[in-house]
Amino acid sequence: MSTYITKRILYMIVILFAASFLIFCLYALTPGDFITGNIKLTPERKAELREIYGLNKPVIERYAIWMKNAFHGDFGYSLSQQKPVLSLFNQYIWNSFLLAVVSTFLTWLIAVVVGVVAAYKQYSWFDTIVMVALFAAMSIPSFFIGLFLIKMLAVDWKWLPPGGMLTTGSNSTGLAYVREVIHHMMLPVMVMTLLGVGSLTRYFRSNMIDVIKQDYIRTARAKGLKERKVLFTHALRNALLPAITLVGFELPALFGGSLIIEKIFNWPGIGQLYMQSFSLRDYPLLMGFTLFIAILTVIGTLVSDILYHVADPRVRL
Amino acid sequence: MNMDNVLDIEHLSTHFKTEDGIVRAVDDVSLQVRQGEIVCIVGESGSGKSITAMSVMGLIEAPAGQVVGGSIGFQGEDLLQLSRNELRTIRGNEIAMIFQEPMTSLNPVLRIGEQLMEPLMEHLKMSKKAARKRAIELIGEVGISRAEQIADSYPHELSGGMLQRIMIAIAISCGPKLLIADEPTTALDVTIQAQILDMLRRFKEESGMSILLITHDLGVVAEMADYVVVMYAGKVVEEGEVVALFENPQHPYTQGLLRSKPIINQRQEELYSIPGQVPNPLELVPSCYFHDRCAHCMDICRTTEPALKETGSQQKVACWLYEEAIAHV
Amino acid sequence: MSTIHGETTAALSSPTPQPVKPVYTSLWRQSLRRLLKNKLAVFGFVVVAFMFAACFLGPLFSPYTDNKINMAFMNKAPGLKHWLGTDALGRDVLTRVLQAGRISLTVGLASMVLSVFVGSLLGVIAGYYRGIVDQVIMRLADLLLTIPSLPLLFILGALLSEWKVPTDYRMYIVMLMLSIVGWPGLARMVRGQMLSLREREYMQATVVLGLRDRRKLFNHLLPNLVPLLIVIATLNIGGAILYESVLSYFGLGVMAPTPTWGNMIDAANNMIDFQDHPWLWIPPGFSIFATVIAINIFGDGLRDVLDPKQKR
Numbered sequence: 034m035s036t037y038i039t040k041r042i043l044y045m046i047v048i049l050f051a052a053s054f055l056i057f058c059l060y061a062l063t064p065g066d067f068i069t070g071n072i073k074l075t076p077e078r079k080a081e082l083r084e085i086y087g088l089n090k091p092v093i094e095r096y097a098i099w100m101k102n103a104f105h106g107d108f109g110y111s112l113s114q115q116k117p118v119l120s121l122f123n124q125y126i127w128n129s130f131l132l133a134v135v136s137t138f139l140t141w142l143i144a145v146v147v148g149v150v151a152a153y154k155q156y157s158w159f160d161t162i163v164m165v166a167l168f169a170a171m172s173i174p175s176f177f178i179g180l181f182l183i184k185m186l187a188v189d190w191k192w193l194p195p196g197g198m199l200t201t202g203s204n205s206t207g208l209a210y211v212r213e214v215i216h217h218m219m220l221p222v223m224v225m226t227l228l229g230v231g232s233l234t235r236y237f238r239s240n241m242i243d244v245i246k247q248d249y250i251r252t253a254r255a256k257g258l259k260e261r262k263v264l265f266t267h268a269l270r271n272a273l274l275p276a277i278t279l280v281g282f283e284l285p286a287l288f289g290g291s292l293i294i295e296k297i298f299n300w301p302g303i304g305q306l307y308m309q310s311f312s313l314r315d316y317p318l319l320m321g322f323t324l325f326i327a328i329l330t331v332i333g334t335l336v337s338d339i340l341y342h343v344a345d346p347r348v349r350l
Numbered sequence: 351m352n353m354d355n356v357l358d359i360e361h362l363s364t365h366f367k368t369e370d371g372i373v374r375a376v377d378d379v380s381l382q383v384r385q386g387e388i389v390c391i392v393g394e395s396g397s398g399k400s401i402t403a404m405s406v407m408g409l410i411e412a413p414a415g416q417v418v419g420g421s422i423g424f425q426g427e428d429l430l431q432l433s434r435n436e437l438r439t440i441r442g443n444e445i446a447m448i449f450q451e452p453m454t455s456l457n458p459v460l461r462i463g464e465q466l467m468e469p470l471m472e473h474l475k476m477s478k479k480a481a482r483k484r485a486i487e488l489i490g491e492v493g494i495s496r497a498e499q500i501a502d503s504y505p506h507e508l509s510g511g512m513l514q515r516i517m518i519a520i521a522i523s524c525g526p527k528l529l530i531a532d533e534p535t536t537a538l539d540v541t542i543q544a545q546i547l548d549m550l551r552r553f554k555e556e557s558g559m560s561i562l563l564i565t566h567d568l569g570v571v572a573e574m575a576d577y578v579v580v581m582y583a584g585k586v587v588e589e590g591e592v593v594a595l596f597e598n599p600q601h602p603y604t605q606g607l608l609r610s611k612p613i614i615n616q617r618q619e620e621l622y623s624i625p626g627q628v629p630n631p632l633e634l635v636p637s638c639y640f641h642d643r644c645a646h647c648m649d650i651c652r653t654t655e656p657a658l659k660e661t662g663s664q665q666k667v668a669c670w671l672y673e674e675a676i677a678h679v
Numbered sequence: 680m681s682t683i684h685g686e687t688t689a690a691l692s693s694p695t696p697q698p699v700k701p702v703y704t705s706l707w708r709q710s711l712r713r714l715l716k717n718k719l720a721v722f723g724f725v726v727v728a729f730m731f732a733a734c735f736l737g738p739l740f741s742p743y744t745d746n747k748i749n750m751a752f753m754n755k756a757p758g759l760k761h762w763l764g765t766d767a768l769g770r771d772v773l774t775r776v777l778q779a780g781r782i783s784l785t786v787g788l789a790s791m792v793l794s795v796f797v798g799s800l801l802g803v804i805a806g807y808y809r810g811i812v813d814q815v816i817m818r819l820a821d822l823l824l825t826i827p828s829l830p831l832l833f834i835l836g837a838l839l840s841e842w843k844v845p846t847d848y849r850m851y852i853v854m855l856m857l858s859i860v861g862w863p864g865l866a867r868m869v870r871g872q873m874l875s876l877r878e879r880e881y882m883q884a885t886v887v888l889g890l891r892d893r894r895k896l897f898n899h900l901l902p903n904l905v906p907l908l909i910v911i912a913t914l915n916i917g918g919a920i921l922y923e924s925v926l927s928y929f930g931l932g933v934m935a936p937t938p939t940w941g942n943m944i945d946a947a948n949n950m951i952d953f954q955d956h957p958w959l960w961i962p963p964g965f966s967i968f969a970t971v972i973a974i975n976i977f978g979d980g981l982r983d984v985l986d987p988k989q990k991r
Contacts, residue, residue, distance in 0.1 A: 048818075048822060048825055049825070051822050055826060056826060059831070063834060063837055063838050161719070164719075165719070168975045168979070169972055171975060172921075172968055172974075172975050173968055173971075174921055174924050174925065174928075174941075174944075174964060174967045174968065175925070176925060176944070177924070177944055177964035177967065177968070180947045180953070180964070181961065181964060184954070184957060184961075188953075247454065248449060248451055248454040249454065249455055249456055249458070251409060251455075252449065252455045252456065252517075252520075253457065255407055255409060255441060255442055255446070255447045255449075256442035256446075256468055256469045256472070256520060257438050257440070257441035257443055257469060257472060257473060258438075258468055258469075258472055259438065266460075267457050270457075270459050270460070271458070271459055289827070292829050293829075293925065307830070311833060311837070314837075319830070319834075322830070323826065323827065323830045323831075327825045327826055327827065330824075330825050330827065331825055369713070
């Protein structure tokens with residue numbers, strides 16, 4: 034087990050290096066940057082700034098500097114916000130995390146319950162309706178459903194605020210603050226849950242259908258156990274087991290924010306920060322963000338792998 | 351219904367709906383199991399022998415499969431008339447079942463002990479503590495040492511033979527009147543097979559339960575059975591006392607089965623096998639379903655179904671060769 | 680198989696394979712027959728076919744295809760004359776939606792073909808030859824899968840803008856971009872399938888028979904991959920259409936004046952259009968939704984028929 038994990042971690046590091054280089058090149062090769070795009074600056078001032086930020090050095094050297102700093106926990110300095118990238122992340126990431134945690138929890142809850150019931154009643158009308166609804170959820174363009182719900186629920190009917198995390202100019206504190214945030218969270222959480230619930234429910238449903246057909250379920254019934262016990266003790270445990278690998282894959286989504294949803298709902302999260310910086314071509318921040326997600330992805334994959342081996346008593350390393 | 355019979359199946363029919371039509375997997379089958387008796391159902395795969403057993407247990411998967419007719423008498427009650435919940439209290443309690451594949455019949459994520467305790471707590475209302483104590487005793491009774499340790503292990507840590515013993519322990523845990531064993535030894539090694547069969551017989555003798563043993567293996571039949579029921583394409587074609595049936599098989603299918611069984615110390619050039627294949631269950635028309643594989647096939651065999659008739663004192667056969675009526679047709 | 684007595688029971692022990700139904704029709708015919716029984720899948724197919732027909736043929740019957748700016752008919756709400764209303768330049772929205780559909784569907788279809796081609800080719804090569812080739816291809820796929828796809832697409836889209844790619848060509852480059860993001864996952868899936876096929880008994884049989892490499896690959900392995908590929912390809916179109924719409928909505932994909940469903944929704948970025956002229960951006964959104972859900976339902980039906988073991 035430990036040699037396997039060591040191997041995996043080594044491979045992970047190699048992949049991350051390659052990824053960081055690719056990410057750097059992509060952004061470095063993109064013509065135009067924050068300084069060139071700023072019309073307020075004189076050519077002399079621009080040259081001066083390029084010198085200061087090391088933008089006139091060769092790409093390889095710039096990469097080396099970037100990586101060296103990254104190892105020291107310095108992901109660069111945001112040009113547009115004039116703050117270190119990491120402290121910006123720290124400022125925005127928890128807002129993203131809040132959205133992600135709530136919607137992930139709701140997604141899993143709905144997916145498990147609906148998936149189990151649909152599998153148990155496979156081919157019933159309930160199952161058919163659920164299946165069509167899941168397809169619908171998987172087929173909605175995320176930005177469009179966001180806009181559509183804002184138009185319906187916020188603009189036309191005025192049930193919910195259209196965006197942001199707090200009402201503009203609000204300085205509520207304590208419980209009122211919490212209430213206001215929850216109120217603002219409703220729409221984005223609704224959309225994120227909707228977008229995630231489709232594939233996960235289908236996953237649980239098909240896992241459950243497979244499990245229900247197994248010999249040991251027949252044994253459990255032959256023992257005269259109550260159907261509820263057969264389903265929730267014998268079947269669900271087996272159906273949940275492979276899902277544990279998904280926990281790792283949720284990692285980038287939990288901390289990486291959602292570019293589209295945060296942008297549409299004007300949620301002050303890390304995804305929105307990325308989108309803002311993107312139009313300003315604030316490369317240190319963009320590179321830092323992309324690398325950050327890449328790291329989360331790689332770690333998530335590793336975690337999934339380990340969880341899978343830990344969870345299933347049959348798998349031995 | 352005869353009260354001597356623990357199990358009294360009358361005219362049972364179980365059908366399956368498939369994309370291509372209805373399969374009559376069990377078609378008008380009657381059979382009885384008396385107290386303390388071992389009855390074997392013999393037949394090829396697809397003959398309906400397992401479906402008969404599953405029908406008794408009420409484990410036919412709806413909506414595709416359905417028991418469409420007949421009755422299953424058990425201790426004077428018709429199991430088919432019971433509610434799902436009433437049937438459930440009999441299952442695993444008074445009628446228990448073991449299956450062909452011990453490796454897949456136990457839940458891989460639950461410990462052996464838990465799986466053994468479940469029926470004890472469900473049917474005998476034992477406390478968790480008492481159930482665990484009894485479970486460990488049961489593991490010992492099926493001849494496994496280090497019972498405590500086994501109770502805490504997972505199925506994948508045990509061998510197939512051990513798992514089948516565990517399955518037997520689960521089956522006998524509530525002292526059933528009837529044990530249904532569906533090919534209990536098919537998946538096991540030869541030496542283990544004998545141990546498992548011996549164990550079944552021993553438990554039968556100790557507790558006086560009856561066993562309905564389903565097998566395709568005539569060796570197992572000869573070893574175990576008091577009474578034999580031969581099934582073919584969902585029908586009973588012949589039944590009788592084991593000795594009578596082995597000495598004087600009457601249905602051409604039974605004769606074929608016995609001929610295809612090699613005899614020790616007697617090398618043959620080629621093993622006999624019954625020509626042809628089991629008929630497609632979807633394309634059955636009224637006839638003797640064995641007719642196109644039968645060496646004695648007559649005109650009537652292709653058009654009319656023979657009824658099961660008593661021929662000897664302990665034997666019944668469904669074959670036109672033994673019908674007196676045939677002479678008059 | 681032996682019994683307790685060490686005897687064998689020949690006739691019974693080898694259960695003869697039961698002929699389920701005499702195979703008069705080919706496997707494909709059978710699959711088609713089963714597909715037609717799945718009403719939901721048939722419905723999905725009908726909707727997809729309708730969308731294609733409407734987008735590619737519909738504008739031919741529209742009297743408003745000239746894109747002429749008509750100030751008299753600015754921002755008209757849906758009515759008898761203009762079923763889905765008109766935009767700020769007096770253009771018929773329905774006609775624009777259909778014209779946009781041509782681009783969106785073409786981009787979806789073409790990038791699917793590209794990524795399925797590249798992905799399955801590399802997957803087959805990796806899974807078949809293994810060794811160093813496999814290593815190189817799969818490590819490249821791992822690398823691309825590590826980089827989050829949305830930022831990757833955004834950078835590529837930004838590159839397009841910076842390099843001043845003419846708008847007419849942008850749709851082709853968008854196809855390329857989408858297949859860059861699409862192929863690694865596909866290659867991984869195909870490779871996995873190849874590996875498991877290699878291990879199957881009938882492949883072992885071809886080894887025993889001493890068949891040559893190419894014959895093994897073309898006659899025995901590839902035909903078994905085709906059902907999986909058809910299913911993946913179908914579902915992939917839906918994904919590509921969604922990605923294209925996101926890119927175009929954010930102005931990084933296909934750009935005006937070439938209309939696509941995605942960039943038409945861009946109208947929602949204008950506060951007035953968003954609130955008061957919803958007919959400008961809701962119809963393209965629903966077009967994306969209807970097309971993608973129909974493709975997904977149809978693809979799932981195909982999966983049931985062609986590749987029952989594969990699941991999501």
